[in-house]
Amino acid sequence: MALASKKPTAIMSSSSSSLPPQLILTQDELKKIAAYKAVEFVESNMVLGLGTGSTAKHAIDRIGELLKQGKLTNIIGIPTSTKTHEQALSLNIPLSDIDTHPVLDLAIDGADEVDPDMNLVKGRGGSLLREKMIEGCCKKFVVIVDESKLVDYVGGSGLALPVEVVPFCWKFTANKLEELFCDAGCVARLRINADGNKNAPYVTDNGNYIIDLYFKKDIGDLKAAGDAMLRFAGVVEHGMFIDMATTLIVASEMGVTVRHK
Numbered sequence: 001m002a003l004a005s006k007k008p009t010a011i012m013s014s015s016s017s018s019l020p021p022q023l024i025l026t027q028d029e030l031k032k033i034a035a036y037k038a039v040e041f042v043e044s045n046m047v048l049g050l051g052t053g054s055t056a057k058h059a060i061d062r063i064g065e066l067l068k069q070g071k072l073t074n075i076i077g078i079p080t081s082t083k084t085h086e087q088a089l090s091l092n093i094p095l096s097d098i099d100t101h102p103v104l105d106l107a108i109d110g111a112d113e114v115d116p117d118m119n120l121v122k123g124r125g126g127s128l129l130r131e132k133m134i135e136g137c138c139k140k141f142v143v144i145v146d147e148s149k150l151v152d153y154v155g156g157s158g159l160a161l162p163v164e165v166v167p168f169c170w171k172f173t174a175n176k177l178e179e180l181f182c183d184a185g186c187v188a189r190l191r192i193n194a195d196g197n198k199n200a201p202y203v204t205d206n207g208n209y210i211i212d213l214y215f216k217k218d219i220g221d222l223k224a225a226g227d228a229m230l231r232f233a234g235v236v237e238h239g240m241f242i243d244m245a246t247t248l249i250v251a252s253e254m255g256v257t258v259r260h261k
């Protein structure tokens, strides 16, 4: 892929609040602060997309707590993974799906990378397909991160861009992806099961594999890159969430920042 210029940042408004300066917070505490801030956007009677990962988990815990306390009522949650489904069930959050509720009021989810235009990389926890299906149906999509997730460009963390692929001839698909991004020095690796079996591929909730793409350079035009990947029949979905986030909440030692598109 050739490099191309990025569109101008489309941040319309932002606000921030400070934390006491003497506190030294862990990354998980920062995730929790961002998550709790996001739950302030949740109102009774909403249909909510429930994200996946260690940051979203805090938001779901908080929603469960507010439901239990009667401070939120008549919430319907739509989980983006089997793990989130289990967590929400354990908290007695009423659940549904996008067959029944094709339009959601709000979704809250974490991200692996956030670029200056609020484009995201997601899926390092393996849940990108359901997340993209559900978060694409939301009127508002609130992304919650600690500041370590902010990057200058997608791939800028040096960590993986995950791509969900069908298991059939995954090597063929991985080779095609490497060729596609050869100008960016792409290396494609099959994700191996993190649960212990060193030789078994990681299998998604949808029965697919994940190919992790590592880049040495900026891949440029994200939309063109995403469209090119989706033209390979073996690719199910990629982990770039382009122009989907409507609100970004970032927690850092300096405080919490809320930016709206």
Ligand SMILES: O=C[C@H](O)[C@H](O)[C@H](O)COP(=O)(O)O
Binding pocket: 051, 052, 053, 054, 055, 056, 109, 110, 111, 112, 121, 122, 123, 124, 125, 126, 127, 128, 131
């Ligand atoms: O597949 C995982 C999801 O996309 C997560 O939302 C993403 O990996 C961020 O996870 P965490 O909040 O644990 O950093």
